[in-house]
Amino acid sequence: MTQKLGFDNDKYIRMQSEHIMERIGQFGNKLYLELGGKLFDDYHASRVLPGFKPDSKIKMLLALKDKAEIVIAISAVDIEKNKVRGDIGITYDLDVLRLIDAFRSVGMLVESVVISKYAGQPAVDIFKKKLENRGMRVYLHYPIADYPHNIPYIVSEDGFGKNDYIETSRPLVIVTAPGPGSGKMATCLSQLYHEHKRGITAGYAKFETFPIWSIPLKHPVNLAYEAATADLNDINMIDPFHLEAYGKTAVNYNRDVEAFPILNAIFEQILGSSPYKSPTDMGVNMAGFCIMDDEVCRQASYDEIICRYYKAMCDRLIGRADDNAVYKIETIMRGAGITAADRPVVGAALSKAEDTDGPAAALQLPDGKIITGRSSELLGAASAMLLNALKYLAGIPDEKLLISPAVLEPIANLKIGVFGNSNPRLHTDETLIALSICAATDEAAKEAYAQLSRLRGAEMHSSVVLSHVDDQTMKKLGVRVTCEPVYQSGKKA
Numbered sequence: 001m002t003q004k005l006g007f008d009n010d011k012y013i014r015m016q017s018e019h020i021m022e023r024i025g026q027f028g029n030k031l032y033l034e035l036g037g038k039l040f041d042d043y044h045a046s047r048v049l050p051g052f053k054p055d056s057k058i059k060m061l062l063a064l065k066d067k068a069e070i071v072i073a074i075s076a077v078d079i080e081k082n083k084v085r086g087d088i089g090i091t092y093d094l095d096v097l098r099l100i101d102a103f104r105s106v107g108m109l110v111e112s113v114v115i116s117k118y119a120g121q122p123a124v125d126i127f128k129k130k131l132e133n134r135g136m137r138v139y140l141h142y143p144i145a146d147y148p149h150n151i152p153y154i155v156s157e158d159g160f161g162k163n164d165y166i167e168t169s170r171p172l173v174i175v176t177a178p179g180p181g182s183g184k185m186a187t188c189l190s191q192l193y194h195e196h197k198r199g200i201t202a203g204y205a206k207f208e209t210f211p212i213w214s215i216p217l218k219h220p221v222n223l224a225y226e227a228a229t230a231d232l233n234d235i236n237m238i239d240p241f242h243l244e245a246y247g248k249t250a251v252n253y254n255r256d257v258e259a260f261p262i263l264n265a266i267f268e269q270i271l272g273s274s275p276y277k278s279p280t281d282m283g284v285n286m287a288g289f290c291i292m293d294d295e296v297c298r299q300a301s302y303d304e305i306i307c308r309y310y311k312a313m314c315d316r317l318i319g320r321a322d323d324n325a326v327y328k329i330e331t332i333m334r335g336a337g338i339t340a341a342d343r344p345v346v347g348a349a350l351s352k353a354e355d356t357d358g359p360a361a362a363l364q365l366p367d368g369k370i371i372t373g374r375s376s377e378l379l380g381a382a383s384a385m386l387l388n389a390l391k392y393l394a395g396i397p398d399e400k401l402l403i404s405p406a407v408l409e410p411i412a413n414l415k416i417g418v419f420g421n422s423n424p425r426l427h428t429d430e431t432l433i434a435l436s437i438c439a440a441t442d443e444a445a446k447e448a449y450a451q452l453s454r455l456r457g458a459e460m461h462s463s464v465v466l467s468h469v470d471d472q473t474m475k476k477l478g479v480r481v482t483c484e485p486v487y488q489s490g491k492k493a
Contacts, residue, residue: 003366003457006296007051007287015286017063020207023284024067024171027203027275030195032188033284035176036208040102045209047480048224048301049287057209061174062106068172070103070110072096073182076117076124085179093127095178100136112166114139116183139164141183141190148186148262155269160193180232189263192270203275204267206256206282211236213250213280214288220301220336221291222251227308227332230325231315242278250280303459305332306343310482314465317485343482345461348372350484353463359488361385363479364459365393378412378424382462382470383431389458390435393451394444402445403434428473455479464488 024031037045039058046052053059061068078092085095096113103110113131115124118140128138141163144154153159166187173191175184188204195202210225222236239252241260256279263282267274276282291297309329315321333339340346348362348370356374361381363371371392373385387402396402411434412424426434432452438445456478465483466474474481 003050004293004296005051006291006293006300007049008290008292009051009053009056011292012052012056012287012290013060013063015289016060016284019284019286020064020172020205021067023203023205028201029171030173030200030202031171032173032175032191032202032204034184034188034204034206035174036180036184036206037210039099039176042209044224044228044304045287048221048304049291049297050300051292052287058106061108064172065106065108067170068108068174069112069168069170070108071112071114071166071168071173071175071187072099072110073114073116073175073177073184073187075182076115076119076121078178078182079115079127080121080123083179092178092182096131097134099176099178100134109170111135112137112139112168114141114164114166114183114187116141116186117143119143137167139166141187148259148266151262151265151269155193155266160190163190163194165194166191185263189266189270192267196270204282205284207284209285209287211251211253212288213239213252213283213285215251215291217249217251218335220298220305223332223336224301224304224308227305227329230308230312230328230332231321233324233328239278239280242280245277245281250278252279252283256282302336302338302342305329305336306338306340306346307480307482309333309340310461310485313485314483317465317487343459343461344370345459346482349461349463359462359464361460361462363389363455365389365455366457375425378408378426379431380425380427380467380470381464382460382466382474383426383428385460386428386431386474387435387448389455390448390451393454394447396444396448400444402442402448403431403438404442407434407437427467428470432473452477 020033041054042057043054046054074092074096083092084090085092100110113136115128115138118124131138144159147154175187177184192202192204211222215221217236217238226234226236235254236251237254237257239250239257242248242250260279264274264276312321312325312329316323316326345362345364349360349372352360352362352372352374359375359381361373363385365371369392371385371389373381373388375381376384391398391400391402411426411430415421416424435445435449439449458479460474460479460481462483464486466481471481
């Protein structure tokens with residue numbers, strides 16, 4: 001079954017690139033664009049806006065690549081602390097190297113890295129040398145006392161004036177980073193100061209997909225953004241500056257609204273007057289105008305909120321989140337009129353667990369069919385569910401064994417006798433390896449194995465917290481996973 005689309009991706013790429021070009025022209029052909037969120041892999045946007053491609057933003061920028069260059073910002077503090085990107089599990093400094101390679105692989109110009117909050121940290125000096133050995137130009141920006149409140153000091157030779165001036169050559173300078181707090185906005189503002197000193201007219205704009213300013217405050221797409229950032233305590237709100245200036249409602253979020261008076265004053269100090277009347281004015285996001293089926297996006301956003309709820313519950317269990325993140329998403333769910341029971345695989349997994357008195361898992365395939373699996377002597381619940389789903393997709397009878405005992409038992413014996421595991425049950429990756437071996441000689445196993453690509457877009461719920469390997473395997477298959485915040489031992493959140 002083909003996924004229903006709610007978002008026109010081609011229109012988005014076209015509108016977004018045209019709008020950015022208009023903004024460049026507004027500032028005399030030089031624009032510093034602060035780009036938040038993920039460029040190559042924005043899976044949140046693709047989930048809540050079905051039809052949005054995870055790499056839509058980079059494709060949009062490719063339409064402007066002859067006019068654009070990339071500057072990557074990273075905080076010296078994050079380098080020193082080995083800060084890790086939670087979604088892909090690598091440190092911010094390694095992600096800078098990954099981003100450089102990724103941009104270059106698609107033909108984008110990236111020559112500059114700016115290290116913010118530099119104070120002579122030895123780890124930063126080592127990283128700086130590593131970048132320079134790769135042919136990168138590295139610029140240092142320094143901590144500024146009383147930033148961002150002491151505006152006369154910030155906009156002076158003792159503030160922005162101490163920062164290195166980043167040499168750029170293209171009309172559009174995209175300032176991006178491995179994550180929040182890297183100094184993207186400060187880098188843009190510092191550049192405006194230095195450009196103005198040199199008599200060059202330049203402007204600033206901000207490109208973030210969420211919240212979407214042109215749809216209602218309580219639209220599920222915007223609520224899903226709040227759920228996704230529950231740990232940051234971001235709050236969507238009506239932009240009061242926009243309402244006062246234009247008499248129109250627009251959605252922004254608390255940090256931008258709170259920072260706007262300071263930003264406005266900095267613009268006035270640097271440029272003589274501010275080009276913007278509201279934080280919404282600073283943005284260039286056109287995503288709201290590309291929603292083509294509102295109901296599809298609403299339903300997808302409800303699903304995302306529930307999934308974020310389960311993630312927050314499990315993060316709290318392992319100490320990665322606190323009660324506040326869970327409470328906030330519960331409040332969002334109440335306001336949206338949804339409950340965890342609105343995710344069909346939840347009830348199916350819990351019912352199977354109750355019937356079998358043990359761990360269970362449920363998978364909803366893209367055609368709506370729900371398949372379950374239970375833990376057995378040699379298979380974990382997720383593995384059993386996976387094999388059952390492949391049988392269904394291949395039209396193979398349920399009683400048919402896909403993995404020969406001659407393959408299954410030696411693997412189980414290896415886990416117990418050699419590796420010293422406490423139980424012989426196969427994880428999903430081990431199950432797929434065993435299935436691939438059987439597929440070489442068994443036609444049914446071969447046919448089942450051929451169905452793996454059809455799992456993409458499926459939804460899964462487990463009655464217990466999945467092992468890391470099972471979680472990652474299902475995600476690689478394109479399955480969205482949620483779990484009850486309960487370890488198999490029975491410990492609850």
